[in-house]
Amino acid sequence: MIITLTTDFGLSDPFVGIMKGVILGIAPGVQIVDISHDIRSYDIIEGAFLIESTYKYFPTGAIHVVVVDPGVGSARRPIAAAAHGHIFVGPDNGVFSGVFENEVYHITNRRLFLDSVSQTFHGRDIFSPVAAYIAKGAPIESVGPRILDFLKRPLPTPRPQGDRLLGSVLRIDKFGNVITNLRRRDLPYDFSIHVAGLEITRLYSSFSEAEPGEFFAIEGSAGYIELALDQGSAADKLKVTRGAEIEVESMSSNH
């Protein structure tokens, strides 16, 4: 059995080590896989993007614990869900918006928790032990009642404005590639992308097609259009950050 961990805890504090200890205490043989602990503090959208991009590459049956949890200790519910053959465990705050279908359970069964539950660290007290018990064979129905009113926050999608399409920047990756919310199908054959005062009109299929210093578009590995600069950081050069606006138009409609 595989349990993956995705959090905004960083690796300098003991939080992640503690979660692993709790899991291995309950389910000794489980394989724990770190996806990332480097999500910006409290950034639910970044967590949602990360788990949505990653879970599908794991074998079905994997259990994915995601703890980006600004509302810990409040009325937000702990949940577990089954979707696409995987199990997801974490807070009901939209962090699973990209993966949920409709089989979602409110975690209420205290026999699956640590003996004492804090109001500050549900990753340790609730999410890790629940995931470990599921890994050991507890059916997902055992965590608590099924719910229908779980929170979904869809990622922002491009919207038309006149003869243009307005997209936005979802994320900057480690290499400085600017991941947009545009798909290949959103680009007309003679597209022109406007971002930060620059016009991009080339779509390449690999980074190596570009000339040195040339900005270009590329369909990235997550299926989104990315704005890139070969062996350089497009984001640094363009000075764009997450949320920045991107305009797409057809060059012919342009004239």
Place this chain on the structure above:
Amino acid sequence: MIITLTTDFGLSDPFVGIMKGVILGIAPGVQIVDISHDIRSYDIIEGAFLIESTYKYFPTGAIHVVVVDPGVGSARRPIAAAAHGHIFVGPDNGVFSGVFENEVYHITNRRLFLDSVSQTFHGRDIFSPVAAYIAKGAPIESVGPRILDFLKRPLPTPRPQGDRLLGSVLRIDKFGNVITNLRRRDLPYDFSIHVAGLEITRLYSSFSEAEPGEFFAIEGSAGYIELALDQGSAADKLKVTRGAEIEVESMSSNH
């Protein structure tokens, strides 16, 4: 069998990978769990805090290797200890101060070392192979003679001064919460905490109880009083760092 690793090696250099290779070469089936490699260079107190906070969440029998070792190559001894059902392996420099009881052994048995022992990397040459042999079944007594004069450096505890209690900052966590060395029992019912020119008089049980922008105290997941700011960094706003002084008084005694 579980071996955990806690070091100040970072993850950019090959040191941690090398330790894992050595362990798996000796004890192929062992589960290696990274606790943190992000301890500040040579910071024995931070290492002591981290392992003391974390080990108890692992199942008994786990072996915890901690390498924060400014004295490598000097006369400081390599040690192994049994405490609370766990095994600890590392340098005798106080890094295990929070966990040791009294069963401590000086590691001298060279048959448990790598063939060639450097004076700069005992994590590779001594601590990893010793931990791996213990994981494979070597009794802890086999590492060398028991010793009684191992080093203990207790964490700083609050001290009374007149009608006040003087505490200090143990640590800043990734979210900017200020972890103090105060316990819940150290706070009178009408407490007033003075830190960096600010007065804090509220103790909440969860982060979500606070008003936006409000500083408050909370009992953190490690059992210490933390000074916090909801969804913001209290440490950045207060400009406090580890070691900063904190004064606690009773509001009634104040007047």
Place this chain on the structure above:
Amino acid sequence: MIITLTTDFGLSDPFVGIMKGVILGIAPGVQIVDISHDIRSYDIIEGAFLIESTYKYFPTGAIHVVVVDPGVGSARRPIAAAAHGHIFVGPDNGVFSGVFENEVYHITNRRLFLDSVSQTFHGRDIFSPVAAYIAKGAPIESVGPRILDFLKRPLPTPRPQGDRLLGSVLRIDKFGNVITNLRRRDLPYDFSIHVAGLEITRLYSSFSEAEPGEFFAIEGSAGYIELALDQGSAADKLKVTRGAEIEVESMSSNH
């Protein structure tokens, strides 16, 4: 079976998690060990240094995937190699220069790839599944034809100039130690090392022999001469970075 991962992907993006998912989907029981994902973007030499320093500490039979791949999607070939009882999988760009002998294969067998191969993420689509199939028992010959013209980029070695030896800085480690490309045998008994306007004449065998504030040379754990400062960062104080020049002379020849 062990598969190690070394990349320049960082841990904030989903890339590493995705590779682990792909591997575990094909070879469920395999032990995945992270060596480092913190290599500077596109820095093939740093990747080469890291895997060359680390692989030999793993048990033979281990499979080492290294993805530092600025040429992904270009004509650079994916390769697998057998050397020193280990298997190496990655791009043919010199990243394995420190480990290759002569048994190198061009990976062309598409049955070992993911169904759809992108031109931007061969770590996911080619290198991870190929490594996983080899871990499951596929012979290395099954990946494709053997090649002889693979790329080797040897690390820079010291060169004599008059009665001096000119070396260079290979790397700065996390502690600020300056790792040079000099070996112990390159230093005459009465050596004098000139770096960044400073003269170093002491070679110690452990960090603890130095006086506070003293610069000294030491044979580091990777077998190279390092320039160090006890419990401080020599690199910060000397303001040297990778590639900086180092002069060695004999004190007697000096006069």
